[in-house]
Amino acid sequence: MASKFIDSHAHLDDQRFDKDRDEVIRSLYENEVEAVLNPGSDLNSSKEALAMAEKYPFIYAAVGCHPHDSRYMSDDHLNIFKEMAKNKKVIGIGEIGLDYYYDNSDRDIQRKWFREQIRLAKELDLPYIVHDRDAHEDVLRIMKEEHYDGAGGILHCYSGSVELSREFIRLGFYISLGGPVTFKNARVPKLVAGEVPFDKLLIETDSPYLTPEPYRGKRNEPKYVKYVAEEIAKIRNVSIDELAEKTKENFKRLFRL
Ligand code: NI
Numbered sequence: 001m002a003s004k005f006i007d008s009h010a011h012l013d014d015q016r017f018d019k020d021r022d023e024v025i026r027s028l029y030e031n032e033v034e035a036v037l038n039p040g041s042d043l044n045s046s047k048e049a050l051a052m053a054e055k056y057p058f059i060y061a062a063v064g065c066h067p068h069d070s071r072y073m074s075d076d077h078l079n080i081f082k083e084m085a086k087n088k089k090v091i092g093i094g095e096i097g098l099d100y101y102y103d104n105s106d107r108d109i110q111r112k113w114f115r116e117q118i119r120l121a122k123e124l125d126l127p128y129i130v131h132d133r134d135a136h137e138d139v140l141r142i143m144k145e146e147h148y149d150g151a152g153g154i155l156h157c158y159s160g161s162v163e164l165s166r167e168f169i170r171l172g173f174y175i176s177l178g179g180p181v182t183f184k185n186a187r188v189p190k191l192v193a194g195e196v197p198f199d200k201l202l203i204e205t206d207s208p209y210l211t212p213e214p215y216r217g218k219r220n221e222p223k224y225v226k227y228v229a230e231e232i233a234k235i236r237n238v239s240i241d242e243l244a245e246k247t248k249e250n251f252k253r254l255f256r257l
Contacts, residue, residue, distance in 0.1 A: 003032075003240070003241040003244035003245055003248075004029070004032045004033060004244065004248075005032055005033055005203065005225045005226060005229055005244050005247070005248070006033075006034055006035045006036070006202075006203075006248045006251045007033055007035070007203070007204055007207075007222040007225045008156070008176050008202040008203060008204040008247075008251055009037060009039060009095075009129070009156045009157065009178070009204035009206050010036050010038055010205050010206065010207040010220075010222050011038060011039070011041065011045070011206070011208065011209075012024065012025060012036065012038050012049075012052060012059070012207065012222075013038060013040070013045045013048035013052065014207075016219055017208065021052075024221055024222075025056055025059065027223075028058065028223065029058070031222070032223070032226055033223055033225060034058065035059070035251075036059050036222050037061075037062060037091070037092070037129075037251075038052060038053065038060070038061055039061075039062035039064065039092070039094040039095040039129050039156075040061070040062060040063045040064055040065075040066075040094070040095075041065070041066035041069060042065050042066065042069040042072060042073075042077075043065070043072075043080060043081075046061070046062075046064065046081065046084065047084075049061035049062070049063065050063065050084055050090060053087075053089035053090070054087075059089075060089055060090075060091045060255070061089055061090050061091070062090065062091065062092035062093060062095065062129055063081045063084045063090055063093065063094075064081060064093045064094045064095055064096045064117050064128070064129070065081075065096065065113055066095050066096070066097075066099075066131060067096070067097050067098050067104070067105060067110040068102060068105060069104070069105065070105040070109050070110045070113040070114075071104070071105040071106065071109055073113045078117070078120060081093070081120060082120060082123075082124070085124050085126060090126075091126065091127070091255045092121075092126050092127045092128060092129050092154075093117055093118075093120055093121040093126050093127075093129070094129025094130070094131075094153075094156070095129045095130070095131045095156060096113070096114050096118070096128060096130060096131065097110075097114055097130045097131035097132050097133075097135070097139060098110050098111065098114055098131075098132060098133075098135035098139050098142075099131060099132075099135065100133065100135040100138075101133040101134040111138065111142060114139075114142055115145075115146060118142070118143070118146040119146065121150075121151065121153070122146070122148050122150060125150055125151050126151055127152050127153040127254055127255060128151075128153040128154075129156050130143070130153060130154065130155050130156060130173075131156060132158075132159070132160070133159065136160050136164055140164065140167055140168070143168070143171055143173075144171070147171055149172070152171070152172035152254060153172075153173050153174070153254075154173065154174045154175075154176050154202060155168050155173055155174070155176065156176050156178075156206070157176065157177070157178040157179075157180070157204060157206050157210060158175045158176060158177060159180070159188075159189065160188075160192075161192075162188075162192055162195045165192055165195070165196055169197065169200050173200075174202050174250060174254055175192065175196045175200055175201060175202065176201075176202035176204045177192065177193055177201070177202070177203060177204070177228060177232060178203070178204045178205055178206045178210050178228055179205065179206065179210035179211050179212035179216070179220065179224070179227075179228060180210060181193050181212075181228060181231050181232060181235075182212040182213040182227055182228060182231045183213060183216070184213075190231075190235055193231070193232045194235045194236055198236070198246055199246070199249075200250065201232070201246070201247055201250060202247055203225055203228050203229050203232065203243075203247050204225065205220050205222050205224055205225050206220065207219075207220040207221050207222055207224075208220050208221070211224060212224050212227040212228050212231070214227070215227070229243050229247070
């Protein structure tokens with residue numbers, strides 16, 4: 001029997017799934033996906049993530065505000081996230097972080113809410129899920145300043161160097177790789193895929209974005225996580241089953257499932 005995968009990061013609440021969301025979710029298992037973590041990107045999408053998680057046992061939610069939307073973030077939203085996190089299907093805070101590539105929100109605002117949401121994760125003793133685009137230095141600095149020995153979390157769709165990944169791992173974090181590892185010119189993600197300690201590695205799709213080869217350009221779906229897994233298994237010279245099992249085990253350890 002072939003192993004099934006856990007997709008550690010997908011946005012099934014995204015409007016690109018409005019037409020066929022339930023169909024996509026119901027067919028996950030036959031497509032070798034055992035579970036999906038759906039992080040929120042703002043208050044509404046966090047609510048939608050939780051609604052899906054309550055409807056389907058194999059969907060888990062994280063609640064939080066993405067750096068793109070941090071300009072809309074407020075203390076009220078933070079308090080609502082805190083309330084929502086009492087629900088058992090909310091297993092993390094995210095996705096949170098910094099995005100200096102798009103700069104959709106002012107950097108000061110991004111940093112403020114990244115910090116505040118790390119503090120929320122700490123208060124709730126939940127792992128947090130980090131989005132870091134072109135902001136490696138500030139992400140690491142803030143995580144170090146707010147560091148505590150606790151639940152840890154994930155650097156999602158990790159795009160930094162091998163050296164930097166070691167710093168995050170030292171803080172108790174897991175490194176999750178997605179579609180870019182399958183791209184031909186993705187030299188650094190492929191290096192990272194080979195170097196991350198096996199017990200710190202996770203796989204994801206970031207659906208509907210970052211679709212792996214051979215479907216690059218199309219809408220991404222959790223079922224394509226196997227192409228991410230295949231590429232990493234090849235790089236690490238392990239079987240796809242071993243990679244599936246190990247990344248599942250890692251996911252369950254991190255989220256205490
Ligand atoms: Ni995401």
